[in-house]
Amino acid sequence: MKTIIDTTMRLTEHFTLGEMCYSATAEAKQIPNVPLKQHITALRNLCERCLEPVRCQLGLPIKVNSGYRCPLLNQMVGGVSTSQHLKGEAADITIPRSHRPFGHPTDEQAARLILKYAEQFADFDQLILEHSATTWWIHISCRINYRLNRHQVIR
Template sequence: MKYFTIAELCKSETADQLGIDNRCKKEHVVNMTALVDNVLDPLRDAYGKPIRVNSGFRCPALNKAVKGSATSDHMTGRAADITGGSPKENKRLFYLIQSLGLPFDQLIDEKNFAWVHVSYREGANRKQVLAL
């Protein structure tokens, strides 16, 4: 983990505002480390400037509060919603992940590049590219 921290991936303003304990467990740290090492850090190296994590790990209560999918990879620490700061930069990140051939399970253009969702599953990546 070169550019990202576990604390950054667990930080949630929504959890803070609602008093939700969003601390992760050891198995979540393993998954977040794999996501960072295989996708986020190589992406940051290629992108050449900071990438912000809007949402990383979500405990079930936080996931429910933000109306996340009941099967969200965020709850296992396998997903992050990221931004380069604008829809234009998010679009660049979205296509950079693909052009670099980075391993991912799902890559989602969220709300016309308001942010990019990327997930990683050790040894089980489906390479799904979606727009929601």
Template sequence: MKYFTIEELTRSSVAQTRRIENKPDAGQQSALVDLIENVLDPLREKFGKPILVSSGFRSKDLNRAVGGVATSQHMKGEAADIYTGTKEGNKALFDIIRKELPFDQVIDEKDFSWVHVSYKKSGNRKQTLKL
């Protein structure tokens, strides 16, 4: 893990404010490592500039608090919402993921306000979506 850390992917201001525990178990932590090593770190290499994480792992309680869907891959440690600070940069992330990296889902969220990306150990669907 060169650019991203487990701590970065589990940090949440909502969890801190509401005192919600947001610690992944061993399986969820393993999934986070896979996400970092297979998608996020290679993406940072290809993009060449810092990438920020707005949401990574979410405990069930945190996912509920932020209005996440009940089947969210964030709860499995398989997903992160990422951004660069500009919609153009976010679109570039989306395109790099879609064209050059393994992924389960890559989602353009709100006209590239951020990008959701997920990765599974096996059975990645390569779904490209716009919400």
């Protein structure tokens, strides 16, 4: 059965289902990264409790590098098998270069700024400052059962 999803569907005011499922790797490798209904519910929860409050308090757009990942995509990007991205409970985010405030031009500074706002305004399970050899980002997650959120910050 092939499922068609409406990528233009708004999960919250500033976040669409399409951007929560977009992945440059999925695009390049032609992996159909299609969420199930429960994943969409989890993504909406993540947007409502984490991404939207951070976006609104910060007053700047948030770029989602990776949100939901199907098992194949998660494997391709080297994600662990227990990754919350598989459940639609996590997103890797940054501030787009074109919108970074004065004094925060680098990926690391943008990530640290998000971290500061997320700690204060998001209802998160885990908030992790992550980086590769070339870039920095914030991994933020919210459990579908948000009452179980651990509010754990890892720098």
